Amino acid sequence: VDSHGIELFPHYVRALQGGRINPNPEFRTTIQGATATVHADHGFGHAAGAEAMSVAVDLARTHGAGVSVVADSTHFGAAGYFGLAAAEAGCVGLALTHADSLMLSYGGTKPFFGTNAVCVAVPCAGEGPVCLDMATTQISWNRVRRAVDAEALLDPGLAADPHGRPTREPTEAAALLPIGLYKGFGLAMMVDVLCSLLTGMPYGPQLIRMYADPISERRHLGHFFAALDISKFTDPSVFASRLKEMVTAIRYEPVAPDFAGVMVPGDPEKATELERRDEGIPIPESIFDEFVGLGRGVGMSLQPMSYGS
């Protein structure tokens, strides 16, 4: 998932250097029954999220269901990472996060909520878990930036200008449209409610922007995780084999013209993983140079000839 890979590394280094991310956080976890709150002490959201999902899975083993929230966090990367961790542990995994205010409000002229992410992952027989990891906007802001770079127009119905009017011109884009009009707006709201109101964190327009400058203020992000122990409901091997039967049936569905096939959530990522395990991970030269530069800046010696090898 290129948008959440090495591309973000320079940003994370700046966030550490700027003081937003605490390099030595002390996580503090309080558990009540099947629920937990992890205070992340402004450390990496990736680490706090992994801790919180691990707690949720442990709670699910004991109680059948486990729910954990994270307070005082930072950007946690890809929601799918946490969902997959739960599914690999034999659970249904749910991971939610709020994000920068970027989604045009339905019926409004400007953004309130962010591209708030929803991930659900479930174990499947004979292959990796099936993992839905989606923003509640139709596209990510990355797609707008790539269209600017490529001097290409966006498809209709994806972005709005600073007055909230639909635009296909990526240089004019100021907001992203929700999926399904008011439905995506409502979903994004509920994600923010769970991430911010259960944790006491800010929400929507109150959130400090990910790319705010200077990068020193704490973002106080919140996340929400849940795990369900499948064995409390049914035989997990029956669950996984019926899921395999379902995804196989879907992949054999008749295909519409101009499509390569009917896919289930996570299929594109599984194909990319296979390809890249074989051929390596392509990195744009500009990102590679920035990465090497960051290393030199902290006194590391790197071998730029490894690029493209």
Place this chain on the structure above:
Amino acid sequence: VDSHGIELFPHYVRALQGGRINPNPEFRTTIQGATATVHADHGFGHAAGAEAMSVAVDLARTHGAGVSVVADSTHFGAAGYFGLAAAEAGCVGLALTHADSLMLSYGGTKPFFGTNAVCVAVPCAGEGPVCLDMATTQISWNRVRRAVDAEALLDPGLAADPHGRPTREPTEAAALLPIGLYKGFGLAMMVDVLCSLLTGMPYGPQLIRMYADPISERRHLGHFFAALDISKFTDPSVFASRLKEMVTAIRYEPVAPDFAGVMVPGDPEKATELERRDEGIPIPESIFDEFVGLGRGVGMSLQPMSYGS
């Protein structure tokens, strides 16, 4: 919510008379930790769902989180009913159900999953709970039927013909499009996974159609409910008042041309409720006549002059 009101009553009577719905079910509930399975014995889904959400709320009071699923159920009506019940009990409520295979698969030519519903409801200070209750298709099949009756075209991007091609002609519509392309398809899949694979019920195209004729076969529907006790995470009054602050801010957002305002999930239903508490619930004459006819058919004496009074 007219689509889930008295309009469905004649259908429910036929389903009882046809033998699909068991008028005297014995619910059997098994609890393990914070999880429960309610075997509905083919009774009304409304009753089974109410029982299951009540169990989930009880589990949430004890454990902080409660998850219940329903097996061998029938149509449960509006998902919002159950979400609202949890929110009125001070919980976050989640209600999911699968439904007739009617959603065009993304990249495919025919439906696999249904209009599978997602409901999330949360308590709000100074007004009723905020309740998102949405199908994962952009519109319901009811909207298609109403367009047929009105001899009107559908908006683009809502329906597909029997070959999976987009159509605006409601008489040609054979499938409904998911919200957000592959995103709504993925959401619908995860709803079906939770409703069918945790309960051992059929899924997608395996489901007996709601309007199948004869109406004798059991549908074996599954539902999924969850409740979270807010007090295990934060002060519930702070949660509810911060939500009130959030919804108030959203309702004061600048409004786009051609819109009456920015709304939060459930606002249209709250407005309708106020109006109808005052003015009564309008019932189309054809539905009223059918209702009266059903009553006469079972020997009830009804006063048709009450219509429109």
